[in-house]
Amino acid sequence: MKDKIVDGMQVFARAIIVPVLFLPIVGIIIALSSILSNPTIVGSHNSLIYLGKFIASGLWPIMNNLSIVFCVGIAMGMAKEKKAEAALVALFSFLVFLGANNQWLSATGKLVHYKVVSDLYGTGQTVLFGFQVIDMGVFLGMILGITVALVHNKFCNKEFPGAFSFYGNTKFVFIVLVPILLILSIIFSYVWPVIAMGITALTTFINVSGYVGVFLYGFLNRVLIPTGLHHLIWTPFSYSNIGGELAVNGKTYFGAYNIFLAQLSDPSIKVFDPSAKYLQYGMVKVFGLIGVSLAFYKTAKKKNKTKLKAILFPAAATSFLVGITEPLEFTFLFVAPFLWIIHSVLDGIFEAIVVFLGVRTYGAGGIIDFLAYNLPAGIGRTKWPIYIAVGLVELVVYYFVFKFVIEKFNLKTPGREDDEVKLYTKKDYKDKKSKDSKQVGENEKDDLAATIVEALGGKENIETVDNCFSRLRVKITDLDKLDEPTLKITGASGVIKNGNNVQVIYGPKVNSVRNKVDKYLANN
Structure with missing residues (x-):
């Protein structure tokens, strides 16, 4: 049940x-x-x-x-x-x-x-x-x-x-x-x-x-990410009266996101209503995970640091720019789950801090979203400079806390594994296909989709295919047919299994991957 x-x-x-x-x-x-x-x-x-x-x-x-x-x-x-x-x-x-x-x-x-x-x-x-x-x-x-x-x-x-x-x-x-x-x-x-x-x-x-309450929201919104159920936390807060309600010019708006937009669109509102909780600050995406990346790099073995840059820097940039955190978060979730709890607690604490300081910003989509939403609103209405200041503090706190915990408990975070850091390149991908004698598709795009489908157990093993911001979400019939190493060769940074539901983390390119898989399934 x-x-x-x-x-x-x-x-x-x-x-x-x-x-x-x-x-x-x-x-x-x-x-x-x-x-x-x-x-x-x-x-x-x-x-x-x-x-x-x-x-x-x-x-x-x-x-x-x-x-x-x-x-x-x-x-x-x-x-x-x-x-x-x-x-x-x-x-x-x-x-x-x-x-x-x-x-x-x-x-x-x-x-x-x-x-x-x-x-x-x-x-x-x-x-x-x-x-x-x-x-x-x-x-x-x-x-x-x-x-x-x-x-x-x-x-x-x-x-x-x-x-x-x-x-x-x-x-x-x-x-x-x-x-x-x-x-x-x-x-x-x-x-x-x-x-x-x-x-x-x-x-x-x-x-x-x-x-x-704000802390619990921030904590749950992060800690539930591995299950994919965090959408059930932030969605009602953003779009229903659970996230607040406010009357603007005679019309009532429900949900943190709608309330923010309503006040933003009315220049006569000089100070955003303090009772409305804009709970998707996304500060950890812009600042916190940069601190995590620096901690991973600092604590990595010297021989692995050069290769580790190729993993950490693009992932940190993706989180900073567009707010997609999974490529970086999933690099340590499974090897050091204790850090995931610390990560979730810190996010809740810093969300509560910015609420306490009267900040009313929106930045769930990274720095690009942050600039698009908050600069037009002005400093007086959102207090976004305080957001930036607290974010810089968060970056430092994340760095020192993660660095201390990693070294204290000798956690096998990226770059500290017993094996050398392995980066999968296009050549590795082609060599893998050649080794397995897979002759599929007419071009590289078809080959990628075919490899993903095969790694999921084949077309007959796939029931549904969807995607969110960063994950290919697939329901499969037989979990034993799943080939995780091959999925990672195709560019996935992690694979989550929950029953017959599989989430493959591809980051911002997930839409492209989903399109290729859909076309392959439709034509084969």
Whole structure:
């Protein structure tokens, strides 16, 4: 039962990343548009201010309707096949729920009367696409997305004979979903208010816990990375009322990320609301892991230092620039897990410190994201120079703590192994193929995909393929067929196994790898 629960959480965590991958792009464009719409920056140039507001107006509908984004994205991400059709059915399902729930609230006299939408705040109801419905926030999209995916995976290949053949496959999925959606629209009218009370209690606990709550967030967000379940920590904080709620210009925004963008887009807000917790500081990505890299290099054996540079410096740069930490973190996770606990504790501590100092920044995507989001906001609103100062302190602390622990306990971190540091080059990769007499593909790209697929046990051993920011996430049938050494030859910096779910760490190039694997599986 435990394995099934963990496996289900893995599948959901893998699927929720599908829509989330697009949201930073939306956020960055909104952040940059705030420069044009800020009169303190562009002066009284009305045309520039209008242009900034015009650009932001095209992006805000996405952030304001994350429920349907998650519904479609999760359904598509969890679907094992026919993903495009699963997404379309998810869209239909979302609209069915809205219409049915609105009608049920009206028929039972539960519909709250209002003059403007803002009057509904605190009533437990909201307006989505013109329908007044129970206010479930992004959780509605998540629940419906999961429901659609489960039904889709079970019935998407169901066929009927004769004249009824038209109603088979994904059309039958929708047929099955309709009564389920109608029932859910009734159930949630009564159940969700109780659940909402629980969410409010959790939010209240986090708020009254103050810096302890922030520490726990930072700690869990790092310590759960090996399981891939850290997405279940930061996602609700970023996009639901668990991460805070704030009214800006008469409209209420939920989640740390949305609140940050809302205040950023309003130049009249001179000081960001201190009650909103912007919990994805990402400071460890920009500063902490540089300290880790320096500690690894300092404590490495002299004969290994030259080769170690080729591993550490690109990995540290990737973390610093774009916030992808796995290539570096996984270089020590399995050889020195004790350091992983220290790493998670330090991250929680420094996140709590910046909250204590009143910093209100966003930097989850590394220094590039940090500059794009926080410079337009200005020093007064985010206090980003304090973030930089604390980050430099974090770098030093990480360096000395890691150096001390590594030397004190003689941990076999990179460069301190008994064997010489081994770097796999393109020549090693080709030699490996030649040795095994693998004649596949017509070019190097096909060869890479073929080698990855073979290392995963072959096409018949692969059930699903997805990816997040840095990992190729694969569900396989037989774990015994997994060939980890060959996966590392293809450029993977680590392999995580949890049941039949395998995560192969490729870093920023994971999208390219995923595309090659998908094409190979489709053509072979």
